[in-house]
Amino acid sequence: MKTSLLAMAFAFCACGGFAQNLIQNGDFTQVKHTGLYPECGTNSGKASLFTEELTWNKCGKLEVDKIMKDKNGNETANAYVWIGGDSSKGGGFAVKPNTVYRFSVEIKGNAAKAGVNAVEWIGNDLWKDMRSVKSTVGNIKVQKEWTLYKGTFKTGPNAKRAALGLQLWWNTKYGPQKFKVGDYILFDNVKVEEEKNKIDVPAPAAGKPEAKTVKAAKTSLVASAPVIDGILDEAVWADASEIKDFVPLKKKEFSAVETSVKLLSDQKNLYLGITCREPLAVNDSVRTDSSAVWNGDVMEIFFGPKNGDRILSQFVVGAGGGRYASHGAAEVRNYDKWEAKTAKDVNGWHAEVRIPFSELGWNSPAETGEMIAFNVCRQRKKAGELLTWSPLKQSFHEVGNFGTLVLNDYAAGLNKKYHLKVSGIDRSAFEKLSAETEAALLKAKYERNAKRRFSAAPVSVTADFAVPFVPDEIFNPVESIHLKAAVNEFKPLPLAIANLTDKTAEYRVVLETAEGYNGGYGLKGFPEKQITLRKAVRFKDSDQDAGSLRLDPLPKTDQACTVTIPPKEAGLVWFDFNTEDVKPGMYQGRIRIIPLSEPAKWESVNGGFHNRKYTGGMLDIPVTLEVRNIILSRHPALPAGFFQNAENENMFRLMAEIGVSDFGILPWSFMFKLDKDGNIDPAGYQAPTQKMIKNLREHQEWGRKYGIHPTYFIGFSAYRTFQSLYNAKNNPARSAKLWPQWITAVKKLMNDNGVSDQDFAIETWDEPDPKLLDELIATHAAAKKAAPPVRLLLTLGAHIMSAADMEKLAPHTDEWVLWSYGYFERPEHRDFIRRALASGKKIRHYTCSTSMRAHLDRNYRKNAWFGEYHKLNGNMMFWFSDCYGGYGASDWKVAMGGGIAYRSFDEFMPSIRYMAMRQGMTDVKYLAKLREVAGNSPDAQKFLADAPKRVVIDFGHDPSMPDKVREEAAELILKLQKSQ
Known part of the structure; x- marks a missing residue:
């Protein structure tokens, strides 16, 4: 808290x-x-x-x-x-x-x-x-x-x-x-x-920061535990501490319907006596322990993490006696560890609850004065009302907005937390003193930081990087950074550096081991070559809006490791830690930021020549990278594709690092000569085909080097391209004759160059108009008749095809690439997708974000989560590199039209949008690892069933949810590995 x-x-x-x-x-x-x-x-x-x-x-x-x-x-x-x-x-x-x-x-x-x-x-x-x-x-x-x-x-x-x-x-x-x-x-x-520049706005005139008053409650110490039967008739309840000031969710006025929670404790247990007045009918229909409890009236009891081992602790009691428990994610099946009984009367319903402190994270008997974040919430099913004791903004899971539960004595709580010597205080005094003490701590911190001329703090991978870039995080400078990663992932650290002065400034930013005046490069013990430092470049995000900029390209820093930052704004440096084959352990160092325009001294200590002390504006931030004993697969859990081939090895490597294993080949490359009888000669390659074969063989070689098994998407619109190649668009007879021959020739070429039938698919039509259904069916049927093993693919986009028409194409179609926002909302399409997947068809989704302003979380990070939620075979996006005039030819000249990588000569570099998508691809690798070790664990199976829905559906607009779910998956993996 x-x-x-x-x-x-x-x-x-x-x-x-x-x-x-x-x-x-x-x-x-x-x-x-x-x-x-x-x-x-x-x-x-x-x-x-x-x-x-x-x-x-x-x-x-x-x-x-x-x-x-x-x-x-x-x-x-x-x-x-x-x-x-x-x-x-x-x-x-x-x-x-x-x-x-x-x-x-x-x-x-x-x-x-x-x-x-x-x-x-x-x-x-x-x-x-x-x-x-x-x-x-x-x-x-x-x-x-x-x-x-x-x-x-x-x-x-x-x-x-x-x-x-x-x-x-x-x-x-x-x-x-x-x-x-x-x-x-x-x-x-x-x-x-x-409009106000947040850096420019002065502090309050009084110089005294404000701290929010946090609601408090305390337990009453009990010598004899109450019997848990749902009836609050024991004498101990009469003298118990009580809270009644509940408010509707997202509102501030008190609820007209009374809710009372009485609190008792001993060294082992917390006891709650709950009374819910209900002028409407009580819904007590659920009596089983499961998530079905929310179908009736419920009370939810929340606690924050005690030892950092969970997001929260949640205990739910239904009016009918049904229960549910969670740590903020999957159900925790510990129903034998805690008790809850309910009873109903003419005024409403009651509950008695016993929760052992060990279930909240205590490792020893609870002591007077100990505290934990706490809240109690109520659902009135018939009234459609949600109540909360501590005011919340959006949901019951906002741990940062919970109140505080103090065991037995408010004064002891203040003494334990703040070392305040007080006695005999009540709730009001506790809340007031806590807020004042927090404000004093904040003031001290503010005064320490007020003299700074620059500030630094990590930001989210999916932060808002529009210019002017002034993230809120820079107003709370970090004192240390602790990162957690698995083996075989790219762990990002985006670091915002704010120039608090009124002049443009240059900063040197390095990551070094924390020893001596100047440490060695990187983190101690971590492979140096697996650390990359990049800096974000301001670039226009539209060619229609003059002056509209955002941080997007991420080139590597120069030899001096410097970044230039305008006044009253922040710049961005980006550390990438490649943990491939890195041993689990702690790797430590420091980020050193040196302002190149600030005065500084290198003073002698006690007259020594070599014994010197630096005084200046330099900032050192200790960094720990914890590589946990979780070994992720090097291969993507859900392969990605961008409908493009790799122009060179550098581009191939960057594509592989984001999770690409499917590469595009343009059908224009399959240019076969005609023999004297006007038939396609499968061995008669024209120059573009020879060039494509060279690139195809390079892909095979690069795949072996980087551990990738390439597959291929031959598109776009192979049928229409074929017709253009052979002047057959207005000649049905010529199309009917040569189309099967072309399909057979493509198959032979791919097979002859080491690509099996299962490793390529021909996109016959790209986003066709459903009015062409008969022609689609005919072209697929003819291709299948000529070469049955060849996999035929359809990409469906904005021309929405009905599920009934898709069923007609299904017998002749092996793969589908479906527009994410057009084919996953209608029930009939979702039913078709489920049936097709069950029958062995391959289905991927694709997005087409041609605007650089597209939401980093929704459009990029959750691209892989979308495929995971719908249980698809892969994820596609249009496209990897803008290729107007050739790959990267338009880069740095016009705003990107979909590409997520920039080209500079033969070097390709990522954008921030690339990084957001890569983060999502890594997220689902954690789910794949959990699936691997889950066995018959009910907790793991429940988590895996719920996790994609939480990210994509339930909290689809919460950019922090993927991080939360990923961390929960990591904790479950470690727990299961330990038990095995």
Whole structure:
């Protein structure tokens, strides 16, 4: 609890309070009105609350509901929604005139384009006083995946209120109509705040940081334990400590329905006596111990981790007596270790619970004054209400927002934690003294850091790297870094370095062993060649928005290991630790950051010449890399592919490191000569084919070198390409004659060069229109007749094909590559996918994120998780390297159009988007390892069944969930290996 409090409060004091989001319900989870009223308003089109089918994510939807025609015959499509304020009170949130406001919004949809702007009001009339305001984003090309847009707008001299605006608009006097009725965009996670550089904002005038007051409860020491029977009739309950101040989840007002929890303890156990008043009918239908307990009324008892061995401890008791227990992940089947009994009366229901302290992480008898993070929550099933004792933001699992449970005596608790000599205090005094002491600790920390001219802290792989880059983490500088990794993974350490001065500064950043004035390179005992230091480069993320930049390319640092950082911003260096074949153990060193523009001295100690002391702004951060005894496979758990081949060995290696084993070959490469009778000569290779064969053989060689067994995707649209190669597109007879011959020739070429039939697939059609179904079936049937072993593949995209039509193609189709956002939401498609997988067909999904602003967590890290959740055979993405004019030819000239690697001459380097995807590929390797060691463990099997759903569905919008689940998997692996 202390750590999270420090982080929060220091961030507050360092920047004087971060700017407030002026949108109240930007994630739409609390919106009640289906029309998004009153925070959203519209003057045309249809705005509504929308729930995504797969993830149940709530968001806003704006759609075109009609096309209007004027007297001149011009058609206008218009749909507009403003977001912010209260439309019943004139619309918009209060703003300052002539002030810049920064916004961010996530958008996806099927509309061709959209406008992102703002609207302001100069008076109180909703319509007459409304004025449009341009934003720095302006018009966008709508993407099919969630894409984050950031920008600013400036209010006018008379502005009183403003809101963010989204619009779908076109008039045919400017060209053909771009919209039709039903075209839409979805929008989510809307934020608007007054623009302030967080580094520039001064600390509070008083210089005294604020610390949140945390709710507290204590137990009463009991000599004789109560009988656990659900009836609170023993005398000990009459004198027990009690908490009753419950509030609805995400709200602050007290609940009108009483909930009481009484607390007792001895050295071995904690006892809870619970009373739930219920004016409606009590739902006590569940009497078994399982997750079904949530089908009725329940009380949930939460504790934070005691020894860092779990995320939390959760004990659930249903009104019918059913129970459930968890450590924040899979069910913990320890029902014989703790007790709970329930009883019902005319006023509601009661529960008595006994939880041994050993089940919470205690290794010795509990002592007076010991504390643990604690919360109690209630579900009223019929009322549809969720209550919590400690106020929470979103969910019951927010350990950082739990209260504190003190054993027996508040004064003893303060003495143990803070060494305060107090006595006879009550709850109120304990909460007040705790907050004041935390504030004093924060102030001391602030004063230590206030003199710093730069700051450094690790950030998430999926952080927001848009420029200006000023992550919150830099306001809570770390004192040490501890990383955990398995054998055979790439462990990243993205480190933000903030320049707190008003001038551009240069910094030398090195990782060295912690001995002497200057240590050796790297971590002590860790292979030097398996550590890479990169620095992030600012690069435009769009060619439409002037000045829109983000950190994305990650070239290796230069010989001096320096990074240049603008004033009042942060830069990024990126350490990569390759743990391939590294022995488990602790590897230690330090990150040393030296400002090259700050004054410093190298002073003699006691007049010695060599005995010197450095005084200056240098910062040393101790680093420990803990390589755990978990050996991951070198091979991807779910192979990735990018529809591309590797241009050279450097590109192949970078692809292999992210988990690629499937490589693309363009069908244009299969150019066979015709013999005198007009038939394809399988041995008559033309020049492009000879070049392709050379590259194919190189792939085999590189595969052996890097431990990869390459497979091949021959695409795009092999059938249409074949027709172009042989001038057969408008000649059905020629197509019918040569298509089977071409298929047979491709098979022979691949086999002759060491590629078996199982290791390549021919993509006959790429995202075909379903109207061509008969032609698709005919081309597949002809190919299968000519060469039955050849694997035929279809890629289906935005032209959504029905499951019924897919069934017609299934007998002639071996593999499917399905658009992630088009074929996994409809039940009929999911049913088809399950049947196809069960019959031995190979199915992969693909995304096509052509915008560099695509969400790093949703679009890149969770790409592999998506395949894991749907139990697919692999993951595809368009594409690895932009190849307009040749691989990498457009790099550094235009914003990336999907590629996640940059080319500089013959060197390929990763982007931050590459790193996010690689992290997801590594995540699912942990699940594969757990599957390997799980055996018949019910905990492991339950975890494996639940984990992908938690990441993709239940917490699909939580970027921290993959890290949590991955760590839980690691703990289970270590536990199972130890028991075996």
